[in-house]
Amino acid sequence: MDNEEVQWMIITKAFGFTDKFPKVTPYSHEEWISVISVLQEVELEEIIVNLTLDAIWNKLRKEICPKFWSHFKSHSTKVKEANEKETIVDAVSNLVQALKELHLEILNLIPYVERCQKVCEVSNVVVEGKLGNDDNLLSLLKLHLQATLYSQLPPLAFKLVKEVYSAAFKLFSHKKGHFHLDNVENTEFQSICRSCSFSNEDCQCSLISQAFDVINGILQELELLERMAGNIIEDLLLMAIEDHVAVICKDSFDKHRIQSLENWVEKVSTEWLEFIYSTNPGSSQDQKSSFKKGKIEMYKSAMYHKYTSTRIKQLFNIVIEYPDSQPALEDLRECLEKTDLRDTLVKSLKQAIKDILHAYISAIKGLRVLDPKGILLELVSEPIRQYLRGRSDFVRYIAIILTDSSCSELSDELVVAAPLVLDDSYSEIEDMNNWEAWTPDPMHAQSSVKSKSQRTADIISMLVNIYGSKTIFINEYGTILADRILSQFSYDTEREIMYLEHLKVRFGESLSPLHKCEVMVKDVADSKRINATIQSAEQNSHVRHKFPISAMILSSQFWPTFKEQSLQLPDEVLKEMEIYTEAYQSMKGNRTLNWKPHLGQVELEIELKNRTLHLVVTPTKATIIHHFEKKPKWALEDLSKVTLIPKGILRQKIAFWQAQGLVQEAEQDVFALVEDDDVLESRNSYLGGAPYSSSQDVPLSASACLEDEAESVMASAQDQRQEELQVLWSYIVGMLTNLESVSLERIHAMLKMFIQDTVECSLEELRAFLEMKMRQHQIILSNGMYRLPKN
Amino acid sequence: MKIKIKSWTGVATWRWIANDDNCGICRMPFENCCSDCKLPGDDCPLVWGQCSHCFHIHCIMKWLQSQQLQQQCPMCRQEWKFKE
Numbered sequence: 118m119d120n121e122e123v124q125w126m127i128i129t130k131a132f133g134f135t136d137k138f139p140k141v142t143p144y145s146h147e148e149w150i151s152v153i154s155v156l157q158e159v160e161l162e163e164i165i166v167n168l169t170l171d172a173i174w175n176k177l178r179k180e181i182c183p184k185f186w187s188h189f190k191s192h193s194t195k196v197k198e199a200n201e202k203e204t205i206v207d208a209v210s211n212l213v214q215a216l217k218e219l220h221l222e223i224l225n226l227i228p229y230v231e232r233c234q235k236v237c238e239v240s241n242v243v244v245e246g247k248l249g250n251d252d253n254l255l256s257l258l259k260l261h262l263q264a265t266l267y268s269q270l271p272p273l274a275f276k277l278v279k280e281v282y283s284a285a286f287k288l289f290s291h292k293k294g295h296f297h298l299d300n301v302e303n304t305e306f307q308s309i310c311r312s313c314s315f316s317n318e319d320c321q322c323s324l325i326s327q328a329f330d331v332i333n334g335i336l337q338e339l340e341l342l343e344r345m346a347g348n349i350i351e352d353l354l355l356m357a358i359e360d361h362v363a364v365i366c367k368d369s370f371d372k373h374r375i376q377s378l379e380n381w382v383e384k385v386s387t388e389w390l391e392f393i394y395s396t397n398p399g400s401s402q403d404q405k406s407s408f409k410k411g412k413i414e415m416y417k418s419a420m421y422h423k424y425t426s427t428r429i430k431q432l433f434n435i436v437i438e439y440p441d442s443q444p445a446l447e448d449l450r451e452c453l454e455k456t457d458l459r460d461t462l463v464k465s466l467k468q469a470i471k472d473i474l475h476a477y478i479s480a481i482k483g484l485r486v487l488d489p490k491g492i493l494l495e496l497v498s499e500p501i502r503q504y505l506r507g508r509s510d511f512v513r514y515i516a517i518i519l520t521d522s523s524c525s526e527l528s529d530e531l532v533v534a535a536p537l538v539l540d541d542s543y544s545e546i547e548d549m550n551n552w553e554a555w556t557p558d559p560m561h562a563q564s565s566v567k568s569k570s571q572r573t574a575d576i577i578s579m580l581v582n583i584y585g586s587k588t589i590f591i592n593e594y595g596t597i598l599a600d601r602i603l604s605q606f607s608y609d610t611e612r613e614i615m616y617l618e619h620l621k622v623r624f625g626e627s628l629s630p631l632h633k634c635e636v637m638v639k640d641v642a643d644s645k646r647i648n649a650t651i652q653s654a655e656q657n658s659h660v661r662h663k664f665p666i667s668a669m670i671l672s673s674q675f676w677p678t679f680k681e682q683s684l685q686l687p688d689e690v691l692k693e694m695e696i697y698t699e700a701y702q703s704m705k706g707n708r709t710l711n712w713k714p715h716l717g718q719v720e721l722e723i724e725l726k727n728r729t730l731h732l733v734v735t736p737t738k739a740t741i742i743h744h745f746e747k748k749p750k751w752a753l754e755d756l757s758k759v760t761l762i763p764k765g766i767l768r769q770k771i772a773f774w775q776a777q778g779l780v781q782e783a784e785q786d787v788f789a790l791v792e793d794d795d796v797l798e799s800r801n802s803y804l805g806g807a808p809y810s811s812s813q814d815v816p817l818s819a820s821a822c823l824e825d826e827a828e829s830v831m832a833s834a835q836d837q838r839q840e841e842l843q844v845l846w847s848y849i850v851g852m853l854t855n856l857e858s859v860s861l862e863r864i865h866a867m868l869k870m871f872i873q874d875t876v877e878c879s880l881e882e883l884r885a886f887l888e889m890k891m892r893q894h895q896i897i898l899s900n901g902m903y904r905l906p907k908n
Numbered sequence: 909m910k911i912k913i914k915s916w917t918g919v920a921t922w923r924w925i926a927n928d929d930n931c932g933i934c935r936m937p938f939e940n941c942c943s944d945c946k947l948p949g950d951d952c953p954l955v956w957g958q959c960s961h962c963f964h965i966h967c968i969m970k971w972l973q974s975q976q977l978q979q980q981c982p983m984c985r986q987e988w989k990f991k992e
Contacts, residue, residue: 603919606917632946635946636946636947636948639947643949663913664912664913664914664915664916665914665915665916666915666916666917666918667915667916667917667918668917668918668919668920669917669918669919669920670920670921670922671919671920671921671922672921672922672939672948672949673921673922673923673939674937674939674940674948675940675948676921690913690916693916694918697918698920701922705922705949705950707924707925707926707954707956708922708923708924708925708949709922709923709925710920710921710922710923711920711921711922711923712918712919712920713918713919713920713921714918716918716919717916717917717918717919718917719913719915719916719917720913720914720915720916721911721912721913721914722911722912722913722914723909723910723911723912724909724910724911724912725909731914736916736918739913739916742911743911745909746909746910746911749909779909790909792909
């Protein structure tokens with residue numbers, strides 16, 4: 118045997134790569150020194166190390182990993198025949214088997230890798246695939262092991278791991294007794310171990326827990342735990358937390374839960390993490406605790422999330438049980454700050470509110486099926502109607518919904534062309550031709566229930582009847598219509614005409630408020646024509662205008678009352694209006710115009726140093742910015758004097774220009790024009806958005822959205838009602854002068870007798886009205902009798 | 909800063925140039941229509957007598973038709989003549 122062959126034998130024996138890495142024979146220090154010297158002699162360190170490692174990777178790929186996974190495959194085929202509890206035992210033993218084998222193999226490979234590492238340390242060897250200088254070959258081995266395992270991952274591999282860890286979790290949870298599990302109270306199961314579901318004599322718990330310790334230990338040693346079971350470990354606890362939260366939250370809203378849940382999660386997750394990671398030898402105490410902290414935080418946030426979403430689902434009930442549910446609501450508020458579920462809450466709540474409305478409509482429809490005559494409905498829906506009657510905004514909403522094509526449920530009903538049957542309409546003579554089909558009202562019909570012909574089956578009538586009179590409803594519709602016309606300034610009346618026609622069919626043509634609406638719509642069409650005529654006449658006569666002016670000319674008697682507001686328009690605008698008025702006068706002899714300066718719509722082009730703004734604003738706002746053009750700095754007081762706008766309102770309106778970045782409050786109550794773009798830029802970024810780039814024009818539609826004119830230009834229905842009630846006052850004064858002191862009921866009865874037709878007024882409303890008069894010291898209440906104060 | 913008004917849409921109410929607010933016959937405001945009409949303004953205009961009293965045209969016509977002997981202004985009992 119020559120020298121080279123001897124050397125080769127020594128090397129192959131030391132590194133084992135030719136022989137598939139047999140069981141390693143330990144070397145003494147001297148022996149190892151000789152191996153190294155041989156290696157150095159033949160100068161093959163790098164080749165040998167790389168050869169060895171390659172062979173190891175190869176073995177991993179071709180032998181170890183396939184063998185490891187084969188256990189999983191055999192398990193999953195076996196599962197099909199066996200029942201559940203046996204599979205657990207089987208799974209555990211399978212996994213133990215697989216891991217033990219893997220562990221042995223790896224343990225066997227480790228000395229070889231360590232030898233390579235030593236060679237690397239002695240001589241400078243470049244290892245392929247090594248990531249950094251500082252990480253040694255052992256961790257490279259682990260990395261390869263993980264990578265190879267994952268590259269050969271069979272389907273359903275994690276099922277086995279999951280089964281084992283679920284079993285372990287069950288053991289854990291029963292040992293600690295943290296969880297409410299459904300079968301806890303069930304005595305039937307007492308002969309069966311709750312942890313492993315084997316019968317008590319045959320309990321496998323200790324076996325499972327022993328095996329689990331082995332599994333857990335090996336996985337951690339090989340640093341496979343996180344990758345193989347990390348998700349599962351997390352999921353198990355998360356699921357348990359979710360279940361627990363769900364149980365805790367079930368149907369009880371009267372206690373604060375968050376604090377106890379927090380404590381619970383902290384306790385359980387700490388224990389669980391300890392249970393899993395207790396055997397972890399590697400990391401330091403510090404690392405461990407920070408790792409734990411992170412996990413616990415994660416579990417907590419999962420708990421908040423689950424709690425919030427559970428509560429959101431229950432929100433409908435929570436709201437209904439208020440104020441008993443106050444603690445739940447407070448918990449929810451706290452959780453909303455910690456989670457991102459605000460949108461879900463809004464959506465869910467919207468749904469709940471919709472449900473309420475839907476329930477009412479469904480109730481009408483459903484009860485109509487149950488009792489086609491509507492008596493049941495009449496009786497049942499009384500509380501709802503009573504409530505809605507008390508809501509001053511109710512009619513408005515119904516009117517909006519009716520004419521809003523996006524809400525099909527009601528607007529479809531509107532289109533159904535059946536004349537509305539209302540309480541205050543004449544009762545029709547019942548169909549005499551069909552008298553044989555007549556049936557009497559059911560037994561439970563009360564005398565208070567109206568006669569058959571007046572009972573209605575149609576939803577719109579029901580809704581409108583809630584308010585007792587269609588006049589109020591149509592008045593409200595008129596206000597909405599006026600608002601719409603004067604906020605959109607669209608001369609296109611097609612849609613409004615369509616709705617009016619529907620309403621006419623519904624309510625009957627003769628109704629005077631509806632007739633008012635018709636005039637309103639006609640005013641719009643007339644205005645369009647007048648504008649066109651005046652403009653074309655001016656073109657022929659070559660009148661020069663600074664800007665085009667048009668008008669919405671209204672028939673004041675037919676429109677709802679406007680909110681009045683003083684406003685001094687700029688002179689040039691007044692001049693244009695005068696020209697327009699003259700043109701109107703010459704067109705319609707003997708008629709003239711009264712302008713409402715604060716109403717209207719102005720299109721502005723504002724040229725700044727390096728940008729141009731296009732805006733559509735109200736006359737008030739246009740006037741304000743107009744004054745800033747002439748004088749860049751205004752005290753609130755002075756501007757209020759010039760424009761005649763009250764200071765409070767003026768400040769609100771200036772806020773619009775502040776939001777646009779054109780004006781800023783330089784000092785208390787002094788506003789100054791801002792033209793400098795830099796200031797604006799910084800302002801925009803401060804506001805968290807850049808509305809538009811400097812040189813670009815804003816599209817008109819976008820700027821129109823900036824308008825905040827959501828408020829109504831009409832006096833509210835309540836104001837109008839007050840005016841109506843004022844009519845009663847003179848009657849009441851007359852009554853009190855003659856009779857000296859009168860009770861509320863008597864006043865009501867007498868008013869009803871005198872002026873029933875003109876003003877409807879409930880007892881409650883009258884009481885409120887008289888209370889108001891009392892505050893104004895115009896009336897005195899003593900012993901339940903009203904009287905006039907003695908002068 | 910330069911402001912250019914691109915367009916101005918104002919809101920105005922129309923009214924008759926008359927020395928009274930209400931029609932002496934139907935007692936309605938002039939800006940409203942007479943009891944037979946539905947639409948105010950052009951469809952229910954005012955007329956002036958030489959006595960300078962004015963009424964809804966439909967109201968005064970009805971009145972005049974009901975007068976058998978003399979046609980008088982219902983307000984001042986002077987003979988009714990339309991103002992040119």
